Amino acid sequence: MAASDDELAERLVALYPVLRCLSARALAELCQTASRVQLAAGAAVFDECQNCPGFPLILAGTIKVVKSTAAGREMLLYRVEPGDSCIITSSCLLGRSRYSARGIAELPLTLLVLPPPLFEQMIAEQPLFRDFVFHLFAERIAELMQLVEEVAFHRLDQRLAKLLLARGETVRATHQALADELGSVREIVSRLLKGLAGQGLVVLGREQISIVDREGLRQLADSGR
């Protein structure tokens, strides 16, 4: 028990260096007070209009935060990874409002959920923790504003190019998955990818896109700004 808590504390601090600001005692207490949640890949972490059970620290896996329509289309707002915190959750917690999007576990997910009183206490007493949370807020807001701009003003091929660039050398994903990130539909993504391949920017394979001309893609993504 104590050993596993020690281990947990270590992993926590490795992912969230800011927690070093806590005393060893406080950290141990945190590990005991917080509840551990495990979810399978694909499970819903939260949904629109729910209330929020606490402040989640991500130990493993990722959450994708998504708006979706009745027609089955979907759009990625942002992704939450270990070391981040799910800002929408914090915002519910802090603002006492409700979720306004859905969160879905992309990989098997392990969370440590701080109960609200503990969270508020840490915000009150730990300037560094406060800074950490605020910094996440600031980042998300900037990202969301950027996203609005891109959706409003950029063509889909540019957004697709940017998405591919952000994913490294070879992207393993179905066209449907890419469409869901962009808020579009599969056929269009297929068509655009074929276009990119025709320009020699990528090479296509099953569930795989290999970038061959990174610079060209970047030019496309940045054209007309």
Place this chain on the structure above:
Amino acid sequence: MAASDDELAERLVALYPVLRCLSARALAELCQTASRVQLAAGAAVFDECQNCPGFPLILAGTIKVVKSTAAGREMLLYRVEPGDSCIITSSCLLGRSRYSARGIAELPLTLLVLPPPLFEQMIAEQPLFRDFVFHLFAERIAELMQLVEEVAFHRLDQRLAKLLLARGETVRATHQALADELGSVREIVSRLLKGLAGQGLVVLGREQISIVDREGLRQLADSGR
């Protein structure tokens, strides 16, 4: 001097009831420490990639926060009114990052700008003030997520209808101004307004749109969700 500070304090507390959590002394000190800024209508309050001089409380006027393109198109992200705070500013301040949009005074604007150390002190010491700021964060984030959804999934006529509904009985604005809120262009707004008028939902006049069928507009705005 003291009289004018008293007046200021009164106006402040009227607009920001949360400041009641301060002692009379602290409030007086705040009024003295903070700097007052006046800007003409149309003036830039901040721009992308600037750093942030402090935490603004709005005494009079409004700020529109906007993304704009090289081609001269513009898109309203949100509007900041007396009693609100400009969250993008707070996010810069708290997250030590930079603006990622432009802020423009819509009316003659009076700000009271709290220097960062004072702001941080209040965040640290005043739980109610902290709540107030967080609540604003939460609201903005939810609004931005909503905006992404609307831009990505809703037709322009629906978004226009919603915009008109949110503006009261008769809307006084040029088509260009409406286009700038929606991230579109004047001709399209004119065309769509003509369509709405044709359906008997609104009546058009110079720099003026009068809503005659509120319910019909609402149906249009909500159709296909």
Place this chain on the structure above:
DNA sequence: GCGAGTCTGTAACTGCGGTCACAGAGGCCG
């Protein structure tokens, strides 16, 4: 090896939103 299910390609068509190029219409000011 066969069939079900998933993933991809692709062609025809539609419609929304944007661009361009004007023409009036209403105000404001000298």
Place this chain on the structure above:
DNA sequence: CGGCCTCTGTGACCGCAGTTACAGACTCGC
């Protein structure tokens, strides 16, 4: 009154994204 500026109306045209409807390709399990 005449000229200028802003605001609005409008028609022709274009291109992107979305829809529909398939057909083939690949994978996996039986």
